[in-house]
Amino acid sequence: MGGIAIVITSGKGGVGKTTTTANVGIALSMKNKRVAVVDADIGLRNLDVVLGLENRVVYNLVDIVEGACGVKQALIRHKRAENLYLLPAAQARTKDAVTSEQMVTVVSELKKMFDFVLIDSPAGIEAGFRNAATGADIALVVTTPEVSAVRDADRIIGLLDSMGKKEHSLIINRIRPEMVVEGNMLDVRDVIDILSIKLIGIVPEDPEIIISTNKGEPIVMDDNSLAGKAFINIARRILGENVPWLKLEERRKKGLFGWIKDMWGK
Amino acid sequence: MFKKLRTMLGIGGKSSKEIAKDRLRVALVYDKTDISPKILEEIRAEIISVISKRLVIKEENIDITLEREGSTVALVTSIPIVKVKRGAEN
Numbered sequence: 001m002g003g004i005a006i007v008i009t010s011g012k013g014g015v016g017k018t019t020t021t022a023n024v025g026i027a028l029s030m031k032n033k034r035v036a037v038v039d040a041d042i043g044l045r046n047l048d049v050v051l052g053l054e055n056r057v058v059y060n061l062v063d064i065v066e067g068a069c070g071v072k073q074a075l076i077r078h079k080r081a082e083n084l085y086l087l088p089a090a091q092a093r094t095k096d097a098v099t100s101e102q103m104v105t106v107v108s109e110l111k112k113m114f115d116f117v118l119i120d121s122p123a124g125i126e127a128g129f130r131n132a133a134t135g136a137d138i139a140l141v142v143t144t145p146e147v148s149a150v151r152d153a154d155r156i157i158g159l160l161d162s163m164g165k166k167e168h169s170l171i172i173n174r175i176r177p178e179m180v181v182e183g184n185m186l187d188v189r190d191v192i193d194i195l196s197i198k199l200i201g202i203v204p205e206d207p208e209i210i211i212s213t214n215k216g217e218p219i220v221m222d223d224n225s226l227a228g229k230a231f232i233n234i235a236r237r238i239l240g241e242n243v244p245w246l247k248l249e250e251r252r253k254k255g256l257f258g259w260i261k262d263m264w265g266k
Numbered sequence: 267m268f269k270k271l272r273t274m275l276g277i278g279g280k281s282s283k284e285i286a287k288d289r290l291r292v293a294l295v296y297d298k299t300d301i302s303p304k305i306l307e308e309i310r311a312e313i314i315s316v317i318s319k320r321l322v323i324k325e326e327n328i329d330i331t332l333e334r335e336g337s338t339v340a341l342v343t344s345i346p347i348v349k350v351k352r353g354a355e356n
């Protein structure tokens with residue numbers, strides 16, 4: 001019984017963990033799953049802002065482990081995605097405010113109440129990462145198609161393996177199809193070849209993500225953007241659906257004439 | 267523009283993504299060799315046991331190292347042979 005805990009992690013910072021946690025969390029909740037998203041990035045809280053819930057934070061993860069409140073009290077329900085609850089991180093604290101054991105306790109408590117518990121991990125390979133990962137049943141490793149990010153992803157996959165977390169899959173974020181076509185960006189196949197890990201999502205670079213983050217409305221909530229679809233597809237794959245991969249290059253098809261014009265234009 | 271045309275036709279050197287891929291391949295193998303002298307020691311013992319079936323070798327003088335060679339990482343060793351074991355030819 002109980003739900004599934006999924007850690008979203010990476011190694012390198014700034015590759016899209018928080019964006020992924022927020023969007024996949026909302027996408028799962030839109031599929032009528034009860035979802036808790038946990039900000040495990042203690043001291044650098046972000047997930048509340050990306051979800052547009054920053055003004056409603058009262059208690060946080062550290063308050064729970066210190067006994068200042070119960071798990072339920074600290075949860076914040078999302079305004080529009082009613083099946084989604086946020087457990088915020090403490091902002092004015094450091095990572096050592098929570099131990100691995102305490103994290104496991106909180107996560108297993110949440111698993112009793114929710115179908116999915118998504119844990120947004122801090123960057124790095126230290127205690128913060130380990131705390132975020134220990135309570136998880138599954139790991140989603142996020143990378144961008146760049147040498148340093150892929151290398152760090154490899155390191156994280158090794159660490160997850162050594163922690164006994166063998167169930168992991170990869171999300172490649174910020175793919176720029178036009179650069180892939182030019183041969184100036186690692187493509188999905190390249191990254192999978194190198195990391196030999198199961199793929200669960202490919203997400204294009206999309207300026208709409210920055211706009212939606214500005215507004216505190218994750219991209220899956222509104223429009224038909226390609227990045228939004230990509231996150232919805234990840235949620236569907238988590239639910240066991242067999243979803244075809246998005247054709248990121250499709251948009252660029254302009255026929256031979258457009259292609260030649262494009263070539264001369266640059 | 268000409269550079270782009272060349273990479274599209276697959277001539278005139280590697281594209282930057284191919285360079286990235288090659289560098290990553292080597293870096294990942296190399297990163298992992300950094301952390302396990304223990305595995306190297308095990309490989310050493312296994313090589314000795316295989317070779318000793320056929321040859322008498324100077325075990326003390328065997329040195330196994332990893333070296334970066336262009337776009338690959340190579341396992342390099344030199345094994346001094348004392349003599350061929352009798353019957354090893356079959």
Ligand SMILES: Nc1ncnc2c1ncn2[C@@H]1O[C@H](COP(=O)(O)OP(=O)(O)O)[C@@H](O)[C@H]1O
Nearest residue numbers: 013014015016017018019174204205206209213
């Ligand atoms: N696919 C994308 N397209 C455009 N911008 C993105 C994309 N994914 C993430 N970003 C932006 O990159 C930055 C870092 O993302 P974030 O999710 O905070 O990374 P992390 O949590 O791994 O540090 C944010 O400003 C975010 O809006």
Ligand SMILES: [Mg+2]
Nearest residue numbers: 017018041046
């Ligand atoms: Mg983050």
